[in-house]
Amino acid sequence: MAKKKPAPAQKNPPARPSSKAARERDQRTLAKLVGLAENVSKSAFAGKEPKIEIPTRTKSNTIWNRKRGILEMGDAAAERELFNLNQAKQFMQTMLHASTIKDLIEADKTSSLRGVFYKAKHTVAGTKENTFDTQDESDPILEDLEVSMGALREELHVFAENRGSMVGNITLVDKGDSIDCRRMGSGGYAIPSIVEPDVIQFAKCEAKFVLHVEKGTVWNRFNEDRFWERNNCILTHGAGQPPRGVRRLLQRFNQELKLPIICVLDCDPWGHYIYSVIKQGSISLAFESSRLAIPEARFLGIRSKDYTECDLPDAVKIDLTDNDIKRANEIRAYPWFADNKQWQKEIDLLLRNGFKMEVESLITKDISYVTEQYVPERLEEEDWLD
Amino acid sequence: MAKKKPAPAQKNPPARPSSKAARERDQRTLAKLVGLAENVSKSAFAGKEPKIEIPTRTKSNTIWNRKRGILEMGDAAAERELFNLNQAKQFMQTMLHASTIKDLIEADKTSSLRGVFYKAKHTVAGTKENTFDTQDESDPILEDLEVSMGALREELHVFAENRGSMVGNITLVDKGDSIDCRRMGSGGYAIPSIVEPDVIQFAKCEAKFVLHVEKGTVWNRFNEDRFWERNNCILTHGAGQPPRGVRRLLQRFNQELKLPIICVLDCDPWGHYIYSVIKQGSISLAFESSRLAIPEARFLGIRSKDYTECDLPDAVKIDLTDNDIKRANEIRAYPWFADNKQWQKEIDLLLRNGFKMEVESLITKDISYVTEQYVPERLEEEDWLD
Numbered sequence: 001m002a003k004k005k006p007a008p009a010q011k012n013p014p015a016r017p018s019s020k021a022a023r024e025r026d027q028r029t030l031a032k033l034v035g036l037a038e039n040v041s042k043s044a045f046a047g048k049e050p051k052i053e054i055p056t057r058t059k060s061n062t063i064w065n066r067k068r069g070i071l072e073m074g075d076a077a078a079e080r081e082l083f084n085l086n087q088a089k090q091f092m093q094t095m096l097h098a099s100t101i102k103d104l105i106e107a108d109k110t111s112s113l114r115g116v117f118y119k120a121k122h123t124v125a126g127t128k129e130n131t132f133d134t135q136d137e138s139d140p141i142l143e144d145l146e147v148s149m150g151a152l153r154e155e156l157h158v159f160a161e162n163r164g165s166m167v168g169n170i171t172l173v174d175k176g177d178s179i180d181c182r183r184m185g186s187g188g189y190a191i192p193s194i195v196e197p198d199v200i201q202f203a204k205c206e207a208k209f210v211l212h213v214e215k216g217t218v219w220n221r222f223n224e225d226r227f228w229e230r231n232n233c234i235l236t237h238g239a240g241q242p243p244r245g246v247r248r249l250l251q252r253f254n255q256e257l258k259l260p261i262i263c264v265l266d267c268d269p270w271g272h273y274i275y276s277v278i279k280q281g282s283i284s285l286a287f288e289s290s291r292l293a294i295p296e297a298r299f300l301g302i303r304s305k306d307y308t309e310c311d312l313p314d315a316v317k318i319d320l321t322d323n324d325i326k327r328a329n330e331i332r333a334y335p336w337f338a339d340n341k342q343w344q345k346e347i348d349l350l351l352r353n354g355f356k357m358e359v360e361s362l363i364t365k366d367i368s369y370v371t372e373q374y375v376p377e378r379l380e381e382e383d384w385l386d
Numbered sequence: 387m388a389k390k391k392p393a394p395a396q397k398n399p400p401a402r403p404s405s406k407a408a409r410e411r412d413q414r415t416l417a418k419l420v421g422l423a424e425n426v427s428k429s430a431f432a433g434k435e436p437k438i439e440i441p442t443r444t445k446s447n448t449i450w451n452r453k454r455g456i457l458e459m460g461d462a463a464a465e466r467e468l469f470n471l472n473q474a475k476q477f478m479q480t481m482l483h484a485s486t487i488k489d490l491i492e493a494d495k496t497s498s499l500r501g502v503f504y505k506a507k508h509t510v511a512g513t514k515e516n517t518f519d520t521q522d523e524s525d526p527i528l529e530d531l532e533v534s535m536g537a538l539r540e541e542l543h544v545f546a547e548n549r550g551s552m553v554g555n556i557t558l559v560d561k562g563d564s565i566d567c568r569r570m571g572s573g574g575y576a577i578p579s580i581v582e583p584d585v586i587q588f589a590k591c592e593a594k595f596v597l598h599v600e601k602g603t604v605w606n607r608f609n610e611d612r613f614w615e616r617n618n619c620i621l622t623h624g625a626g627q628p629p630r631g632v633r634r635l636l637q638r639f640n641q642e643l644k645l646p647i648i649c650v651l652d653c654d655p656w657g658h659y660i661y662s663v664i665k666q667g668s669i670s671l672a673f674e675s676s677r678l679a680i681p682e683a684r685f686l687g688i689r690s691k692d693y694t695e696c697d698l699p700d701a702v703k704i705d706l707t708d709n710d711i712k713r714a715n716e717i718r719a720y721p722w723f724a725d726n727k728q729w730q731k732e733i734d735l736l737l738r739n740g741f742k743m744e745v746e747s748l749i750t751k752d753i754s755y756v757t758e759q760y761v762p763e764r765l766e767e768e769d770w771l772d
Contacts, residue, residue, distance in 0.1 A: 118701065315509065
C-alpha cells in the first residue's frame with residue numbers, strides 16, 4: 001500500500017461566497033416559499049381549511065403554442081386540501097419538501113432529487129406510516145412545487161444528473177473559475193446540472209454555432225478531428241437524451257449568444273424524439289419549456305435520404321422494429337411535426353426505407369467522413385430540417 | 387431563428403502532431419499486428435493452414451494471483467483455424483478487425499467499439515452472408531485481438547464510453563492542453579476514455595489521496611462543499627460502475643503518484659461489486675487487470691455498521707431483495723474477500739441487517755454530514771476496509 005496518509009480533514013469550513021445574482025434569485029424563491037407557507041398558516045389560524053393550488057401537469061393541460069414554437073402548460077389547476085382523505089398525505093409531502101427547499105436555499109447548498117427524498121423520508125411519530133415510501137412519490141411533489149411556485153427546479157436548489165461534455169471556441173466562468181473550452185484536451189469540460197446565469201457566465205466567444213451530437217463516442221470523433229477549431233463552433237453531447245443542464249446551456253447559447261444549435265443525431269425515432277425534446281420541450285415538463293426549449297434548433301442529420309445520397313453500403317441498415325414504426329407514427333403526429341412538410345417527408349422516407357441508421361454508420365465511408373465531409377457540406381448547403 | 391450562418395467548413399485539415407511516446411507505442415502495436423499478418427501469409431504461401439492462437443478468456447482460465455492481489459489470465463489458449471467450418475468465420479472477422487486497427491493506427495485516429503463494428507460490417511461479395519451481423523459478434527473479436535497481441539484496447543486505438551468527471555489539487559496535461567483541476571467550477575473535467583501516458587501526463591500535484599465516489603450526484607455534494615480543497619485530494623466519480631478510462635486513471639494516480647484510492651460507495655452488493663472491480667479487475671477482462679486493477683484501493687463506506695454507529699433513522703433502510711442476498715453471497719466467496727476477515731464481517735452484517743443503504747441516505751443527518759463529518763472522521767481514524 002502506498003503509505004501516504006491522507007491529511008487530517010478540516011471541519012466547519014468557511015462557506016464559499018455566492019454571487020449577488022444568486023443571492024437575489026434565492027431571495028425571490030424564498031419569498032415565494034414563505035408566501036406559500038403564510039397562506040397555509042393564515043387559513044389555519046382563521047379556522048379555515050389550509051389548501052394550495054397546483055397547476056395540472058397532464059397532456060390535456062398541455063398546449064402547443066404555435067407562435068412561440070414551444071409546449072406550454074394551460075390554466076387548469078387543482079386544489080390540494082389538508083382535510084381531504086385523498087389529499088392529506090400529498091399536502092403533508094408538499095409542505096415537507098417546501099421546508100427542505102427552504103433549508104437548502106438558506107444554507108446555500110444544492111441537493112439531488114434522491115437527496116431531497118431522503119431528507120423528507122421518515123416515519124410519522126406515533127404511527128407506522130412513512131412520509132414517503134419511494135422516490136416515485138417524491139419527484140412529482142417537487143414538480144408540483146416547481147409549477148405552483150413558477151420556479152425552475154434549479155432555482156429550488158435541486159439538481160438532476162450531470163451528463164454530457166463540451167469543448168469549443170468559448171470561455172465560460174463557472175463559479176468564478178475561468179474555463180477555456182479551447183484548451184480542454186481529449187476529455188472536455190463536464191457540463192454541470194445547474195447552469196443558471198448566476199453559476200455560469202459567458203466570457204469570450206468566437207464560435208458561430210453549436211454542434212450538438214447524441215453520444216460521447218461520436219463527440220470523441222469530432223473532438224479528435226478538432227472539428228470545433230476548424231469550423232469555429234462549440235461541440236456538445238448529452239450522452240443520449242440530454243439532461244436538463246445540457247438543454248438549458250444550449251438554450252442560453254441560442255438566446256444570449258444568438259448561436260444556431262445544430263443537432264447530429266441518429267436517423268431513428270429515438271433520435272427524432274431527442275430533437276423534439278431539445279426543440280419543443282417534453283409534455284411532462286411543459287411548464288419548463290420556456291426555460292429549456294429551443295424552437296430554432298436544427299436537425300442536420302443523419303437523414304433518411306443519406307443511404308442513397310451518401311452512397312452508403314447495406315451494412316448500415318438496421319431494420320425498424322414494430323415499436324420503431326409505432327413511435328415514428330406518434331412523433332409524426334406531434335403538432336410541430338404535423339404541419340412541417342420537411343419532417344413529414346423525412347419520417348415517410350424512414351418508414352418507406354424500413355431501416356434506421358446511426359451516426360456511427362458513416363464510418364463505413366471513412367473514419368473521418370462525418371467530420372470532414374458530411375457535416376461541413378451540409379452546413380455549407382444549409383441542408384437541415386427546421 | 388438567429389440568422390448567423392455557420393462559417394464555411396475547412397476540409398482536409400492538418401493532422402495534430404502526436405507525441406513521441408504515442409508514436410513509439412503505436413510502432414510497437416503495429417509491429418505486433420504485422421507479425422500476426424505475416425504468420426498467416428507465411429503459412430498460406432507455404433501451403434499450410436493459416437491459424438492464430440487466442441488465449442482463452444473463461445472463468446476456468448482466470449487465476450487469482452494472491453501475491454500481486456489481482457486477477458490474471460492463465461496459459462490456456464485455443465487455435466483459430468481458417469480451414470475449420472466452425473472457426474472460419476471468426477478467423478475472417480479477426481483478420482478484418484486487425485486490418486481496421488492497422489488503418490486506425492496509421493491514420494493516428496481512434497474509434498469506438500461501435501465504429502469498429504461498422505467499419506468491418508459488410509456483405510461478403512457474391513453471397514448474402516454478412517461479415518458481422520451484430521455488435522455482439524464484434525466486441526469479443528476485438529478482445530481476442532487484445533489478448534493475443536498483449537495490447538490494451540486503448541493501444542489498439544479503440545475507446546470505450548467516456549463517463550465520470552474530476553476536480554482536485556492536480557494539473558494534468560491532456561493532448562498538450564494544461565488542465566488545472568483546481569479551477570474547474572461546478573462541472574469539472576470530463577475524464578476521457580483513453581488516459582494512457584502519451585495522452586495524459588501529470589504535471590503539478592499537491593493532492594495526498596483520491597476520493598472516488600459512485601455517482602455524479604454525490605460528487606456534486608463533495609465538489610460544492612469543496613471537499614477536495616479542504617482535504618487536499620482529487621475527487622472523481624464514474625457514474626456508477628466506472629468505465630475503463632476512470633479505472634485506468636485511478637490506477638495511474640495510485641502507481642505513478644503513489645496516491646491512496648479511497649472509495650465511497652453504496653452499502654449494497656452493487657457498491658461492493660464496483661469496489662471489487664476497481665480493486666481486482668473483472669473476470670471477463672482479467673487479461674487487463676495489471677493495467678486496470680488497484681489492489682490497494684480502500685472502501686471507506688458506506689458500511690453496514692453505520693446504521694447504528696451514525697445513529698441513522700429507519701428511513702435509510704432499503705430491504706435486501708432475494709437477488710441482493712444471492713449477489714452478496716457470491717461476492718463474499720470471491721477469493722480476495724473469502725480470506726479477508728473485515729470483508730466477511732461487513733457482508734455478514736449486511737445480511738444480518740437485512741437492508742442496504744445508499745451514500746445519499748447520510749443526508750438524513752445533515753445536508754453536508756457526509757463531507758464535513760462522516761468522511762473526514764473515517765479518514766482520520768483510518769477506518770476503512772482494505
